[in-house]
Amino acid sequence: xxxxxxxxxxxxxxxxxxxxxxxxxxxxxxxxxxxxxxxxxxxxxxxxxxxxxxxxxxxxxxxxxxxxxxxxxxxxxxxxxxxxxxxxxxxxxxxxxxxxxxxxxxxxxxxxxxxxxxxxxxxxxxxxxxxxxxxxxxx
Amino acid sequence: xxxxxxxxxxxxxxxxxxxxxxxxxxxxxxxxxxxxxxxxxxxxxxxxxxxxxxxxxxxxxxxxxxxxxxxxxxxxxxxxxxxxxxxxxxxxxxxxxxxxxxxxxxxxxxxxxxxxxxxxxxxxxxxxxxxxxxxxxxxxxxxxxxxxxxxxxxxxxxxxxxxxxxxxxxxxxxxxxxxxxxxxxxxxxxxxxxxxxxxxxxxxxxxxxxxxxxxxxxxxxxxxxxxxxxxxxxxxxxxxxxxxxxxxxxxxxxxxxxxxxxxxxxxxxxxxxxxxxxxxxxxxxxxxxxxxxxxxxxxxxxxxxxxxxxxxxxxxxxxxxxxxxxxxxxxxxxxxxxxxxxxxxxxxxxxxxxxxxxxxx
Ligand code: B12
Ligand SMILES: Nc1nc2c(ncn2[C@@H]2O[C@H](COP(=O)(O)OP(=O)(O)O)[C@@H](O)[C@H]2O)c(=O)[nH]1
Ligand SMILES: [Mg+2]
Numbered sequence: 001x002x003x004x005x006x007x008x009x010x011x012x013x014x015x016x017x018x019x020x021x022x023x024x025x026x027x028x029x030x031x032x033x034x035x036x037x038x039x040x041x042x043x044x045x046x047x048x049x050x051x052x053x054x055x056x057x058x059x060x061x062x063x064x065x066x067x068x069x070x071x072x073x074x075x076x077x078x079x080x081x082x083x084x085x086x087x088x089x090x091x092x093x094x095x096x097x098x099x100x101x102x103x104x105x106x107x108x109x110x111x112x113x114x115x116x117x118x119x120x121x122x123x124x125x126x127x128x129x130x131x132x133x134x135x136x137x138x139x
Numbered sequence: 140x141x142x143x144x145x146x147x148x149x150x151x152x153x154x155x156x157x158x159x160x161x162x163x164x165x166x167x168x169x170x171x172x173x174x175x176x177x178x179x180x181x182x183x184x185x186x187x188x189x190x191x192x193x194x195x196x197x198x199x200x201x202x203x204x205x206x207x208x209x210x211x212x213x214x215x216x217x218x219x220x221x222x223x224x225x226x227x228x229x230x231x232x233x234x235x236x237x238x239x240x241x242x243x244x245x246x247x248x249x250x251x252x253x254x255x256x257x258x259x260x261x262x263x264x265x266x267x268x269x270x271x272x273x274x275x276x277x278x279x280x281x282x283x284x285x286x287x288x289x290x291x292x293x294x295x296x297x298x299x300x301x302x303x304x305x306x307x308x309x310x311x312x313x314x315x316x317x318x319x320x321x322x323x324x325x326x327x328x329x330x331x332x333x334x335x336x337x338x339x340x341x342x343x344x345x346x347x348x349x350x351x352x353x354x355x356x357x358x359x360x361x362x363x364x365x366x367x368x369x370x371x372x373x374x375x376x377x378x379x380x381x382x383x384x385x386x387x388x389x390x391x392x393x394x395x396x397x398x399x400x401x402x403x404x405x406x407x408x409x410x411x412x413x414x415x416x417x418x419x420x421x422x423x424x425x426x427x428x429x430x431x432x433x434x435x436x437x438x439x440x441x442x443x444x445x446x447x448x449x450x451x452x453x454x455x456x457x458x459x460x461x462x463x464x465x466x467x468x469x470x471x472x473x474x475x476x477x478x479x480x481x482x483x484x485x486x487x488x489x490x491x492x493x494x495x496x497x498x499x500x
Contacts, residue, residue: 025297031233032226039234040296051245056159057162
């Protein structure tokens with residue numbers, strides 16, 4: 001009678017970037033893959049995103065940026081999460097990133113980076129694999 | 140210290156990460172949540188619990204956000220639980236209520252949590268009352284619970300609130316949606332939101348007519364609920380003249396001052412208009428529940444309901460576990476094959492549990 005633990009995901013759009021199609025497509029796809037997806041809407045500051053992640057106690061955060069503002073926003077989000085003692089949360093990102101930036105994004109702790117044309121089934125599979133490898137996150 | 144005891148201490152100290160984790164355990168039906176809730180129970184029973192329900196898109200989340208802002212102005216801390224449906228096909232859920240509530244994110248006096256309905260029978264109302272209790276123990280003065288006014292599970296949840304707001308909005312067809320869903324009866328305050336749109340007066344009027352009819356029938360049968368008085372005109376106006384102030388209407392034709400007449404209030408939640416009146420009505424209802432003593436009865440009914448639900452769930456689990464899942468499946472097969480009747484299967488399951496208890500001494 002015990003259910004398997006539901007994966008809770010926060011999908012957020014940091015900064016002033018108004019491109020939200022991709023984030024919505026991914027949010028819906030993850031719901032259809034059986035996850036509980038919290039969508040915060042557009043124009044979120046790093047502080048807002050981290051606070052939402054804490055209150056919702058999510059397993060992972062997916063950030064969507066197409067405006068090339070990741071250089072300032074991503075490190076700040078990682079810094080805030082670390083300050084709250086929550087760098088156990090799985091991080092990944094999607095949108096448009098210059099190829100040369102991807103290694104730096106990964107070095108910050110983002111385990112997956114998904115560009116235009118990414119298959120949403122791959123995104124769902126990536127989350128499952130990563131979460132399974134981490135063991136019980138809500139211990 | 141046990142994990143649960145440590146969590147209790149952290150929640151009591153106002154650690155919102157601990158509160159968030161406790162709600163996760165509650166949702167997962169984790170035994171650590173049961174232990175922590177037992178520890179927190181003496182600290183609960185202080186918050187005013189407000190249920191907010193209505194058809195999708197009527198503006199529940201927007202209104203709750205606006206109500207939270209007004210409650211904060213009155214110096215109260217606020218907890219919010221918004222429930223969205225889990226897809227019965229995929230088990231997933233898209234929880235979007237937070238979009239309308241982000242204005243409070245930097246305010247430590249507001250804690251908001253999205254919950255998916257998850258679909259286990261009876262499980263939703265149990266986990267919702269536990270989550271509300273967690274917010275209560277955390278120190279929230281007011282807890283709003285937003286549910287889509289659809290199924291019985293949602294009605295059961297809002298029924299456990301002290302005060303219930305039912306929202307309607309113009310433009311959803313001529314029908315009163317709450318009437319279709321059977322939730323008119325549980326309202327303490329009616330809100331017609333989107334009063335900036337055409338048809339709001341028509342909707343308010345349709346509500347009034349429907350309620351007048353229902354009320355007359357109840358009075359004739361003499362079985363109307365024991366209700367308490369609505370806020371007096373003087374009370375409703377105690378904030379003085381304001382802009383964007385909509386007149387309140389109390390629908391019931393009765394002149395009995397001991398009855399609560401659910402007011403019908405118009406709001407434009409998106410512009411925070413009419414919101415002060417809604418909080419005034421909630422305050423008045425809360426005050427009257429306590430002053431008339433109706434709160435004791437409501438509370439007792441709520442507790443009894445919860446104990447009964449928990450008893451059912453706990454016994455079910457223990458009986459099934461006592462005989463093992465395979466035996467349970469075999470019994471269901473036997474009933475399907477008409478080799479056994481359903482009550483016979485239940486007796487067999489209870490028998491297995493009793494036998495197990497005896498063995499354990
Ligand atoms: C549609 C579009 C718009 C629409 C946006 C509508 C909307 N509500 O989203 C409109 C017309 C409003 C628009 C406006 C602008 N746009 Co525009 N826009 C596009 C365009 C053509 C397609 C984007 C899109 O929706 N794709 C479809 C979705 C489904 O794909 P996606 O977002 O890439 O998402 C996929 C992946 O990236 C990934 N993904 C995305 N997010 C996430 C999140 C997670 C967690 C994960 C795992 C994966 C993931 O998975 C998705 C599925 O595969 C792109 C060019 C392009 N081909 O990408 C330019 C583009 C993004 N826009 C651009 C620009 C410059 C602008 C404007 C500044 C133009 C202007 N001067 O006014 C404005 C800015 C608007 C604003 N406020 O931010 C540039 C950005 C350049 C840059 N990065 O430096 C682009 C790249 C065009 C270009 N080549 O110059 N735009
Ligand atoms: N015109 C108008 N739109 C509103 C009002 N309140 C909310 N809305 C909009 O109605 C839509 C649904 O609101 P939401 O709060 O998400 O509704 P819910 O599904 O009942 O929680 C959103 O686009 C809101 O911006 C209002 O008073 N007037
Ligand atoms: Mg809502």
